[in-house]
Amino acid sequence: MNQKIIEIDILxxxxxxDDHPFTQTFDxxxxxxxxxxEALQYIKDHLDSSISFRWSCRMAICGSxxxxxxxxxxxxxxxxxxxxxxxxISLEPLANFPIERDLVVVMDDFINKLEEIKPxxxxxxxxxxxxxxxxxxxxxxTPEQMEKYRxxxxxINCGLCxxxxxxxxxxxxxxxxxxxxxxxxxxxxxxxxxxxxxxxIVNQEEGVWGCTFVGYCSVVCPKGVDPAxxxxxxxxxxxxxxxxxxxxxx
Amino acid sequence: xxxxxxxxxxxxxxxxxxxxxYTKYMLREGSSVLxxxxxxxxxxxxxRLSQGEVAFNGWLEALQNPFAILLHLIALxxxxxxxxxxxxxxxxxxxxxxxxxxxxDKVIISGHYAAFIVATVLCLLIITL
Ligand code: SF4
Ligand code: FES
Numbered sequence: 001m002n003q004k005i006i007e008i009d010i011l012x013x014x015x016x017x018d019d020h021p022f023t024q025t026f027d028x029x030x031x032x033x034x035x036x037x038e039a040l041q042y043i044k045d046h047l048d049s050s051i052s053f054r055w056s057c058r059m060a061i062c063g064s065x066x067x068x069x070x071x072x073x074x075x076x077x078x079x080x081x082x083x084x085x086x087x088x089i090s091l092e093p094l095a096n097f098p099i100e101r102d103l104v105v106v107m108d109d110f111i112n113k114l115e116e117i118k119p120x121x122x123x124x125x126x127x128x129x130x131x132x133x134x135x136x137x138x139x140x141x142t143p144e145q146m147e148k149y150r151x152x153x154x155x156i157n158c159g160l161c162x163x164x165x166x167x168x169x170x171x172x173x174x175x176x177x178x179x180x181x182x183x184x185x186x187x188x189x190x191x192x193x194x195x196x197x198x199x200x201i202v203n204q205e206e207g208v209w210g211c212t213f214v215g216y217c218s219v220v221c222p223k224g225v226d227p228a229x230x231x232x233x234x235x236x237x238x239x240x241x242x243x244x245x246x247x248x249x250x
Numbered sequence: 251x252x253x254x255x256x257x258x259x260x261x262x263x264x265x266x267x268x269x270x271x272y273t274k275y276m277l278r279e280g281s282s283v284l285x286x287x288x289x290x291x292x293x294x295x296x297x298r299l300s301q302g303e304v305a306f307n308g309w310l311e312a313l314q315n316p317f318a319i320l321l322h323l324i325a326l327x328x329x330x331x332x333x334x335x336x337x338x339x340x341x342x343x344x345x346x347x348x349x350x351x352x353x354x355d356k357v358i359i360s361g362h363y364a365a366f367i368v369a370t371v372l373c374l375l376i377i378t379l
Contacts, residue, residue, distance in 0.1 A: 013257050015255035015256075015257070016255075021259075071268065072269075095259070098256035098257060099258075099259070100254070100256055106256045144350035147350060166265065166275075169265070170261065214271075214275045215275070215342075216269075218342075226342065228339075228342050229343075235343070
């Protein structure tokens, strides 16, 4: 049998043994329909069981399997060997995040930022300070109103955009693409009344103004969310906020 | 006891050379340096103009210098590069909706080019007439 082989370099880091990451090469039998994630599973099952990586859904939904493929942030389950073969592939943990072990990164900062922007509907309150009672009926939304934020709600929190963002690389305080997009998603929702609260986050130096419009986040996003667009639209809102604030201080 | 020891990778100083996308972005940003130099030379010309004809002619003469011409050519290339890349990004900052649909990117980009051509023709008319 003449089995084709593809070489895969993996950046490894085992915290209990290593002081620095190092590269280990594996020979994997090539097939055109094999994803990078499947190749990793092959390596774990047949070549080295100590290798660590994250995954769950295998279908670009859970956002767990992000890694750098030849220096580009990708989902392991959505990238295929055929797009690289016969050249070798280099796999590294997602850039701009600390390495926990092998291809697993520490995502705490990203998750905290997602929580910070109040990613839930903040309903309007009446004069008494109460929100609408359930008996008063549902919050209505037309398909057109939904269209305003739908694209920005498709994010799977994979973090690829953070690995693609040099501004986040240079300053970890920057709120970053996915969290700002999620913020835009709620501010653009007609059922939400929390815009004023969230604009305080948007207007900061670490908010939208930390973005210099590199635009690579939108290129690497596996779900077509276009975080760069969400941030530029928020910049427009932030400028309006500033102008209004000059004439009508709170 | 925890064996955790997260490893933070350093960002190499030449990070923008490692990915073509970043290099192009840096070129777009770098164009501002040449455009600033160009604006300074222009502002210098206005100052010389206010100082009388001899001064202004001296400034015009200095511009004939091959080095000055080269500088302006490079600045032109960078300005065009900035314009093209900027126009292609413009739709991301535009939130125009017509009948429940976002205005198509192509329409926004063409609109920018149309405005660019109109402005250029107007300027040329003012200068040459
Ligand atoms: S915006 Fe795209 S790249 Fe960023 S976390 Fe969401 S799905 Fe991933
Ligand atoms: S395994 Fe879920 S996104 Fe790849």
